[in-house]
Amino acid sequence: MAFKLDSKIPAGELAQKWSNHKAAIKVVSPANKRKLDIIVVGTGLGGASAAASLSELGYNVKIFCIQDSPRRAHSIAAQGGINAAKNYQNDNDSVYRLYYDTIKGGDYRAREANVYRLAEVSNLIIDQCVAQGVPFAREYGGLLANRSFGGAQVSRTFYARGQTGQQLLLGAYAALNKEIATGHVTSYTRHEMLDIVLDDKTGEACGIIARNLVTGEIERHGAHAVVIATGGYGNVFFLSTNAMASNGSAAFQCYRKGAGFANPCFTQIHPTCIPVHGTQQSKLTLMSESLRNDGRIWVPKKLEDVEALRKGTLKPSEIAEEDRDYYLERRYPAFGNLVPRDVASRAAKERCDAGYGVNETGLAVFLDFKTAIAVHGKEVIEKRYGNLFDMYKEITDVNPYDEPMQIFPAVHYTMGGIWVDYNLMTTIPGLYAIGEANFSDHGANRLGASALMQGLADGYFVLPYTIGDYLSKKIQAPKVATDTPAFDAAEKAVKEKIAKLLSINGSRSVDDIHRQLGLIMWDNVGMARTKESLEKAIVEIAALRKEFWKDVKVVGTADSFNVELEKALRLADFLELGELMARDALNREESCGGHFRSEHQTAEGEALRHDVEFAYAAVWEYKGMDEAPELTKEDLTYEFTHRAQRNYKD
Amino acid sequence: MNFTLKIWRQRDAHSKGEFKEYKVTDISSDTSFLEMLDILNNDLVHKGEEPVAFDHDCREGICGMCSLHIDGHAHGPSQAVTTCQIYMRQFKDGATITIEPWRSAAFPVIRDLVVNRNAYDQILQAGGYVSVRTNSVPDGNAIPIPQADAEESMDAAACVGCGACAATCKNGSAMLFVAARVSSLAKLPQGRVEGARRAKAMVAKMDELGFGNCTNTGACQAECPKGISIAHIARLNREFLCAKLKD
Numbered sequence: 001m002a003f004k005l006d007s008k009i010p011a012g013e014l015a016q017k018w019s020n021h022k023a024a025i026k027v028v029s030p031a032n033k034r035k036l037d038i039i040v041v042g043t044g045l046g047g048a049s050a051a052a053s054l055s056e057l058g059y060n061v062k063i064f065c066i067q068d069s070p071r072r073a074h075s076i077a078a079q080g081g082i083n084a085a086k087n088y089q090n091d092n093d094s095v096y097r098l099y100y101d102t103i104k105g106g107d108y109r110a111r112e113a114n115v116y117r118l119a120e121v122s123n124l125i126i127d128q129c130v131a132q133g134v135p136f137a138r139e140y141g142g143l144l145a146n147r148s149f150g151g152a153q154v155s156r157t158f159y160a161r162g163q164t165g166q167q168l169l170l171g172a173y174a175a176l177n178k179e180i181a182t183g184h185v186t187s188y189t190r191h192e193m194l195d196i197v198l199d200d201k202t203g204e205a206c207g208i209i210a211r212n213l214v215t216g217e218i219e220r221h222g223a224h225a226v227v228i229a230t231g232g233y234g235n236v237f238f239l240s241t242n243a244m245a246s247n248g249s250a251a252f253q254c255y256r257k258g259a260g261f262a263n264p265c266f267t268q269i270h271p272t273c274i275p276v277h278g279t280q281q282s283k284l285t286l287m288s289e290s291l292r293n294d295g296r297i298w299v300p301k302k303l304e305d306v307e308a309l310r311k312g313t314l315k316p317s318e319i320a321e322e323d324r325d326y327y328l329e330r331r332y333p334a335f336g337n338l339v340p341r342d343v344a345s346r347a348a349k350e351r352c353d354a355g356y357g358v359n360e361t362g363l364a365v366f367l368d369f370k371t372a373i374a375v376h377g378k379e380v381i382e383k384r385y386g387n388l389f390d391m392y393k394e395i396t397d398v399n400p401y402d403e404p405m406q407i408f409p410a411v412h413y414t415m416g417g418i419w420v421d422y423n424l425m426t427t428i429p430g431l432y433a434i435g436e437a438n439f440s441d442h443g444a445n446r447l448g449a450s451a452l453m454q455g456l457a458d459g460y461f462v463l464p465y466t467i468g469d470y471l472s473k474k475i476q477a478p479k480v481a482t483d484t485p486a487f488d489a490a491e492k493a494v495k496e497k498i499a500k501l502l503s504i505n506g507s508r509s510v511d512d513i514h515r516q517l518g519l520i521m522w523d524n525v526g527m528a529r530t531k532e533s534l535e536k537a538i539v540e541i542a543a544l545r546k547e548f549w550k551d552v553k554v555v556g557t558a559d560s561f562n563v564e565l566e567k568a569l570r571l572a573d574f575l576e577l578g579e580l581m582a583r584d585a586l587n588r589e590e591s592c593g594g595h596f597r598s599e600h601q602t603a604e605g606e607a608l609r610h611d612v613e614f615a616y617a618a619v620w621e622y623k624g625m626d627e628a629p630e631l632t633k634e635d636l637t638y639e640f641t642h643r644a645q646r647n648y649k650d
Numbered sequence: 651m652n653f654t655l656k657i658w659r660q661r662d663a664h665s666k667g668e669f670k671e672y673k674v675t676d677i678s679s680d681t682s683f684l685e686m687l688d689i690l691n692n693d694l695v696h697k698g699e700e701p702v703a704f705d706h707d708c709r710e711g712i713c714g715m716c717s718l719h720i721d722g723h724a725h726g727p728s729q730a731v732t733t734c735q736i737y738m739r740q741f742k743d744g745a746t747i748t749i750e751p752w753r754s755a756a757f758p759v760i761r762d763l764v765v766n767r768n769a770y771d772q773i774l775q776a777g778g779y780v781s782v783r784t785n786s787v788p789d790g791n792a793i794p795i796p797q798a799d800a801e802e803s804m805d806a807a808a809c810v811g812c813g814a815c816a817a818t819c820k821n822g823s824a825m826l827f828v829a830a831r832v833s834s835l836a837k838l839p840q841g842r843v844e845g846a847r848r849a850k851a852m853v854a855k856m857d858e859l860g861f862g863n864c865t866n867t868g869a870c871q872a873e874c875p876k877g878i879s880i881a882h883i884a885r886l887n888r889e890f891l892c893a894k895l896k897d
Contacts, residue, residue: 053784068705069771071811072713088791124785131787133780133840135804142794160804166712167807174779181775189768214760243707280681282688283709391711394735460784509695511688556700560662561761563703564695 003260003619003632008421009113014640015095018117021422022465026472033058036471037480039208039223041193041250043070045165045172045452046435047229049459052175055184057464059471062221063176064191064210066245066566071173074231074243075455078165079288079388081147081157082129082452084122089146093154095119100641102450105151105340106415106443107593107609108643109263109617111636113422114440121461122453126158128460132171136160147384148293149448151340151648157449162288162387168452172459188221190214192566193250194497195490196226196257198428203258205431206480209490213566216559218494220487222480225430225467228254229459232414232436234267236574236581237526238518240411241273241286247570248577251418251437259426260419260619260632262439264577265585268446268594269527270412271297271344274395274405275364284410285395287367288388289448292337294372294381295405297344298324299356299365309358316358316366316404327351335648342445342594342607343648345409349527350605352408359406368404409527413451415442415594416584419619419634423466424458427619430470434458439617444593498558501568506551510567513548517541517571517578525582530598534586538579542626545575576625583620587631590614602645611643651677651738654746655690657702660759663766667759669748679739683726684709684716686738703762709734711875714810717817718763719750724814724873732812732875752817756824756860767813769859770827777851778831780840799837806834808876815870815878821862826870828852829886830878836889846893853890 010021028036036059040051043065055061063070085098098119103110126144130136136158137145146155160167179185188210195209197220207222233248234240255261272287300306301323308314327347329336339347348365351357358364373381378401382389389400396406418426418433420440425432435455442450524537548571556562591600591607592614600608616633623629652675660667674690681689684706691701707715716733720726726736741747749763757765809830816824832849835841841848864883871880 049784056783067707067713067715068767069714069811071771072707072715074708074713077708077710077712086790126790127787128782128784130790130793131780131782131840133803133835133838135800135807135834135838136790138795138797138800140797142796143791160807163712163804163808166810167804170807174774175782175784177771177775178779178781187771189771243713244709245707277680278678280678280685280689282682282685285710391735394731395737397737397739464784507696509692511692511695553695553698555695555698561703561764564701 002630003427003621005260005619005632005634006421007111007634008423009111010422014112014116017113018120025466025469028468028472028475030058032475034060036060036474037062037223038225038227038467039064039221040227040229041208042073042229042231042437043176044073044075044229044231044435045169045455046437046459047073047227048169048172048176049456050227050229050434050463051185052172052179053460053464054467055179055182061185062188062223063185064188064193066190066192066213068189070176070187070189071169073169074246075169075452076166077243078452079162079286080149080290081159081164081449082125082168083149083156083447083449084126084158084453085119085156086123086126088144089155091154093156097154098122098156101152102447103443103641104646105447106445107607107646108443108611108615108638109592109636110441110443112638112640117462118441118454118457121457124461125453125456129168129171132174134160134167134171147290148338150289150292150338150344151447159290162290162385165452168456172456193253194494194569195253196431197486197490198257200484200486202429204429207482207487209494214561216557216562218491220482220491222482224471224474224477224480225432227463228418228431228433228437229435230437232417233574233577234411234414236517236578237411237521238514239276239281239284241270241284244283247573249570249573251433252573252577254418254426254428254431254433256622257428258622259428259431260621261417261580262419262617262619263416263584264581264620265525265588265595266415266444266593267411267581268341268413268415269345269409271341271348271409272367272407273410274392275359275361275408285391286410286412287392287405287407289341291367291385291388294384295337295367295369296326296371297328297337297365297367298326299351299358301325303355306356306358310360317370317402332648334650339648340445340447345527346596348409364406364408366404367407369400370404373401413446415439415444415446419617423469424463425470432463432467434463444595497569498565501552501554501565501572502558504550504552504554506553508547508551509553510564510571513544513552514571514574517544517574520544521578525578525585528596528598529585531586534582537582538586541575541579541582548572548575580620580629583629584618587618588614651679651743653677653686653741653744656746656748658750659702659762662761663758677738679737681738682709682734683720683736683738684734703764705764706734711735712810714812717752717765717812717814719752719817721748724818725875730875730877732810752813754813754817754822756816756822757813769861770811770813770824772859773824773828773852773855774831776855777844777848780835781844793839795838803834803837806830806878806882809878810876812875814873814875816861818869818873819862820867820869821865823864824856824861825864825883825886826874826878826880828856829882832889833882833885836885845889846896849886849889850893
């Protein structure tokens with residue numbers, strides 16, 4: 001049975017849609033809000049800001065996070081900044097321009113109305129964060145400072161040194177603490193959602209099954225609405241810039257229970273990460289995109305220089321200017337080093353595939369600050385990027401003030417996610433998804449400094465309004481009982497799954513299998529995909545999944561602090577999610593944004609979209625672990641914006 | 651490289667713990683400290699033994715999840731980094747490395763090297779915020795802030811809440827942690843409004859939770875992975891005293 005998708009995009013002019021919608025949707029009175037319970041899973045920017053705002057409104061909120069404190073969520077690692085259309089720089093920025101850059105950056109695979117709303121509320125986010133005491137960078141006059149980011153020709157990114165995500169999250173976490181202190185938010189730390197529970201009769205979301213990660217106890221929590229804010233699933237690749245515990249499992253349980261999963265193949269490969277070394281590595285480290293403000297990306301023009309670099313007989317700083325190929329400036333004169341991430345990543349791959357990779361693995365390019373230091377002086381550069389330079393030196397033992405950084409693309413963000421309508425509700429009534437966990441705003445590629453914007457837009461300014469439209473129908477509903485057959489069945493299934501994992505006692509550790517999955521994904525579902533590679537991936541992942549369920553070794557017990565069990569549960573879902581990503585990529589016979597099918601490119605090697613056939617969001621419905629999922633298409637109609645071939649050249 | 655590890659093993663909060671010795675071999679010098687523990691754990695799993703539990707997440711020094719006393723130092727021998735940012739090239743080949751959890755009465759052990767730091771959340775819940783509602787705020791540029799004040803606020807706001815300060819302090823004091831939040835907000839006009847209430851409430855909560863007093867030894871500053879200065883403790887004391895004088 002295919003989904004009947006209703007995106008609930010309001011009618012009217014683009015700029016009026018959100019206002020019209022807010023005026024049309026229902027609200028819940030303060031007295032009734034007090035009777036309603038909401039569960040928020042995940043406490044990053046989306047989850048924390050939503051939970052705090054919902055609590056301020058008067059709802060009873062329960063929050064769940066897998067770490068020991070809500071403040072640890074991976075939003076904290078975002079370095080560069082957050083976009084807003086304030087036009088404080090007087091460089092002709094506007095809500096429309098931010099909208100246009102975002103929808104173009106996403107290669108026209110996002111909804112016009114959602115993206116416009118995102119741009120529209122962006123300014124409120126900055127005001128909110130300033131009022132919370134987020135120490136944004138300031139100019140000498142005391143006013144807010146900005147920097148530039150990829151995919152934009154204006155300077156609209158607000159930042160707090162290289163720790164913007166941290167500061168914004170601490171702001172949202174502080175708002176959450178304020179509400180925890182009032183007693184309207186109850187915090188469940190070191191708890192992991194293992195299933196979503198749907199009402200037997202209505203099919204509405206009515207709660208979750210969670211595991212207390214300290215005691216192993218399986219708990220039931222009921223609510224009138226459930227919000228998934230658990231981030232992205234980039235860790236399916238094993239090596240990514242995501243935190244070690246970041247996972248796709250909460251979203252995947254929703255998918256298994258009937259929520260549509262949209263555009264799973266849209267993965268962002270970030271161009272500026274520290275290259276992989278050796279085989280013992282556990283994760284990859286991002287170097288902020290803000291570095292591309294001042295850094296210039298290059299490889300040598302001559303292959304003999306490349307060889308000398310690899311042998312260590314030549315230092316990069318010894319290569320003369322005329323022997324350097326600043327390939328982004330060469331190929332994209334208008335945007336230069338500030339092209340969007342997908343374009344920069346593919347260009348790096350193109351040079352490395354041609355044999356110009358500058359380290360021993362052949363998978364690295366230079367990010368050089370020589371020019372910037374000459375123009376601005378070392379002090380200025382140190383002030384702008386000091387902590388990032390220090391971090392680079394810690395990891396690589398190379399001083400980036402003297403020699404250029406080596407960088408290479410790495411998996412960073414997933415634009416795909418749970419399908420949501422304009423209200424951020426999934427195909428399951430009462431179940432919402434916000435932030436990176438949903439699919440809505442970034443199309444096929446996310447611009448830098450827009451993840452923080454979307455997380456906070458959803459949490460502070462969208463969900464608190466739209467959830468009222470659904471909950472207004474629940475004001476007569478009693479507290480959700482958790483002694484129902486639906487909860488019984490969900491708890492039983494979770495316990496059986498855990499028992500099964502612990503009983504296999506095979507020969508391969510969770511990490512061994514996860515690493516293997518990561519290699520399959522990177523080689524076949526990575527930066528360049530082909531029909532052959534994707535078909536190969538589908539077969540290999542299915543085989544690996546069978547092996548996992550037959551031969552994994554999970555030590556420890558169910559009723560204790562057991563990290564291996566946590567990892568095994570997450571990997572079980574990655575082993576299905578990886579296949580879903582490959583199937584989606586196989587279906588999408590075009591190149592767009594971060595999804596590059598080698599069969600579909602222009603003569604110059606740029607992504608070639610096929611708007612007639614593929615201007616839709618691919619929404620997948622779960623049919624079983626080893627069954628092919630069913631596709632439903634949400635057509636993306638462009639009423640207001642002309643879909644052009646993306647051009648960053650002039 | 652090869653190492654001998656002496657690691658604290660403790661089944662749960664109620665059990666008695668002890669050191670156990672392990673060997674790790676063929677470790678690359680570019681491997682991070684936590685990757686070295688991953689390798690040990692993977693070996694243990696293959697042998698059917700339970701791996702060593704330790705906290706970690708972002709592995710880039712910002713989430714504050716990782717901890718560990720390594721050879722007697724919070725976050726290991728290096729200055730101004732978290733445990734996840736330590737690399738094995740900083741140790742001598744063949745060295746014996748001792749790894750313990752935070753030792754602080756306010757941070758009870760959950761298992762092996764994992765401790766409960768919920769007390770820090772509770773301190774912040776007592777007042778570590780500005781009481782503004784969503785959407786009830788002025789324009790961002792309506793509140794000019796001298797650049798130097800914003801920078802100083804940011805210095806304090808860099809605290810990752812890892813617990814190294816209290817775990818290092820011989821008195822088990824959380825003053826550096828409390829000071830970082832109080833000072834960060836005290837340097838901004840937005841934070842001034844509730845300054846007095848905040849300082850009193852957070853200090854009272856810290857005392858209630860069993861953290862000790864500050865005797866200005868400066869150990870917290872020396873071990874802080876973010877290099878937070880004890881000058882912020884001076885500002886906290888000033889905030890606290892001024893608030894108390896008005897009572």
